[in-house]
Amino acid sequence: MSAIPPDEMLVVEAVRKSFGGTQVLRDISFSVRRGEVFGIIGPSGSGKSTLLRCITQLERVSGGKIRVCGETMVSDAPDGTARYAPPAALRRMGLKIGLVFQNFNLFPHFSVLRNLTEAQIHVLKRPKDEATERALGLLKRMGLESKAGAYPCQLSGGQQQRVGIARALALQPEVLCFDEPTSALDPELTGEVLKVIRDLAERKMTMVVVTHEMDFARELADRILFMDGGVVVESGTADEVISRPKHSRTQSFLGRLRR
Amino acid sequence: MQFWPMVGGLAKGLGTTTSIFCLTLLFSLPLGLLVALGRMSKFGALRQAMRLYISVMRGTPLMLQLFFFYFGPYYIFNLNLGKLGFWGLDYRFVAVVLGFSLNYAAYFAEIYRAGIESIPVGQREAGKILGFSRAQTFFRIVLPQVVKRILPPVTNEVITLVKDTSLAFALSVMEMFTIAKMEAAAHTTMVPFMVAGLFYYVFNFAVAAAMEWFEKRLDYYA
Numbered sequence A: 001m002s003a004i005p006p007d008e009m010l011v012v013e014a015v016r017k018s019f020g021g022t023q024v025l026r027d028i029s030f031s032v033r034r035g036e037v038f039g040i041i042g043p044s045g046s047g048k049s050t051l052l053r054c055i056t057q058l059e060r061v062s063g064g065k066i067r068v069c070g071e072t073m074v075s076d077a078p079d080g081t082a083r084y085a086p087p088a089a090l091r092r093m094g095l096k097i098g099l100v101f102q103n104f105n106l107f108p109h110f111s112v113l114r115n116l117t118e119a120q121i122h123v124l125k126r127p128k129d130e131a132t133e134r135a136l137g138l139l140k141r142m143g144l145e146s147k148a149g150a151y152p153c154q155l156s157g158g159q160q161q162r163v164g165i166a167r168a169l170a171l172q173p174e175v176l177c178f179d180e181p182t183s184a185l186d187p188e189l190t191g192e193v194l195k196v197i198r199d200l201a202e203r204k205m206t207m208v209v210v211t212h213e214m215d216f217a218r219e220l221a222d223r224i225l226f227m228d229g230g231v232v233v234e235s236g237t238a239d240e241v242i243s244r245p246k247h248s249r250t251q252s253f254l255g256r257l258r259r
Numbered sequence B: 001m002q003f004w005p006m007v008g009g010l011a012k013g014l015g016t017t018t019s020i021f022c023l024t025l026l027f028s029l030p031l032g033l034l035v036a037l038g039r040m041s042k043f044g045a046l047r048q049a050m051r052l053y054i055s056v057m058r059g060t061p062l063m064l065q066l067f068f069f070y071f072g073p074y075y076i077f078n079l080n081l082g083k084l085g086f087w088g089l090d091y092r093f094v095a096v097v098l099g100f101s102l103n104y105a106a107y108f109a110e111i112y113r114a115g116i117e118s119i120p121v122g123q124r125e126a127g128k129i130l131g132f133s134r135a136q137t138f139f140r141i142v143l144p145q146v147v148k149r150i151l152p153p154v155t156n157e158v159i160t161l162v163k164d165t166s167l168a169f170a171l172s173v174m175e176m177f178t179i180a181k182m183e184a185a186a187h188t189t190m191v192p193f194m195v196a197g198l199f200y201y202v203f204n205f206a207v208a209a210a211m212e213w214f215e216k217r218l219d220y221y222a
């Protein structure tokens, strides 16, 4: 336990995940350090979303190990099944990992402000004033201070996604995961969301970003993992993986993206 | 026949009609939610039991169900409930409210279920990611959105209920339709039926207006 350096925020070891008979994740290992932007790329169906969903506990792994901030979330039991930590520990770890959804999943019946305060008040039990103050501060950072009273349906996709990011940040997670945060947006709106993520990177927020935006990944990611068919094909610095990929599968994937 | 005393008698019946209506909604709306949750439970036995319940309630006549609740205790258990001890309630009235509540709960359950299933799974997932418990996610995030979506079909059921209360005449509960029928027979005239019809219409007009107002109030989001 104590051998793990404290700045390993997320450690994934030999994680496997099957749905019924189909094995979607076969053997995934990587670790994310504090303050790092970790990019995950790969073709459609390679299991990127499934991997994020396992890390954020929306899915249960079939096997392997996941550690969050030094605490074991799940590990292999001797009988070969996955052994999860007790519910209270899982909840605690869950709150350390935020997720920004591809399609935002904002709460349509709440104002923007309440989207940001609801969990602070009812999950973290923060006083309402404090929650509101934090929410307004975040909206300001997102350039959305004038939208606090608006409802999600009144916002553009780019604005909605920035609210989605602010909502996740309001709980002050240690690690923030993004599942293709811009792929549901019109091209002219991706920039404003990428700008927010860039700003978070400058503030040394630890992030795991699944993306199809290679230029963005190369610019921001400290390290990149390329996966295909549920396995890690290659990983390394952004430069290594995107500019000088070693594996032919990585090369052909990147080649296809460049057209 | 004197007109105003007849109208007065019907108005008194309207009071009973309104009690049946309100009590039925009071019991069947929450009960329907429980049935819907059971119907979607991960426990197969509970799921099947609720499925059977809904199927029987919807598949047999409401009037037959009223008879069942009224005569059942006597025929099956030899219990004579004639006058119930508490509040001096007439068991006829109790049987009617019981029958209506259980019957309408089945219809409401299916409306709730359709509503709950129509909420995108992403809403639940967002709730879970933000640390809400399952109950918090349901009551704070899912249910409010369900209410908005199911208002139109619920309005339909509520309007049907206003009219269905007249079935209580089968157990001779002194609600408006029973009284109209008695007045009409006593004086061989259609007038009581027409006045009762007008009362039902006005009642439903008010119900529809109230539901519309409620829908408008929830119009603030799409």
Ligand SMILES: Nc1ncnc2c1ncn2[C@@H]1O[C@H](COP(=O)(O)OP(=O)(O)OP(=O)(O)O)[C@@H](O)[C@H]1O
Residues within 6 Å of the ligand: A019, A022, A024, A042, A043, A044, A045, A046, A047, A048, A049, A050, A051
């Ligand atoms: N709940 C599920 N049940 C069965 N199969 C699933 C489920 N979720 C995902 N899969 C399968 O797992 C595989 C990986 O899906 P996943 O969504 O993780 O891929 P992805 O890399 O995120 O793809 P994309 O780039 O298109 O988002 C796919 O073949 C998919 O059909």
Ligand SMILES: [Mg+2]
Residues within 6 Å of the ligand: A048, A049, A050, A179
């Ligand atoms: Mg995906």
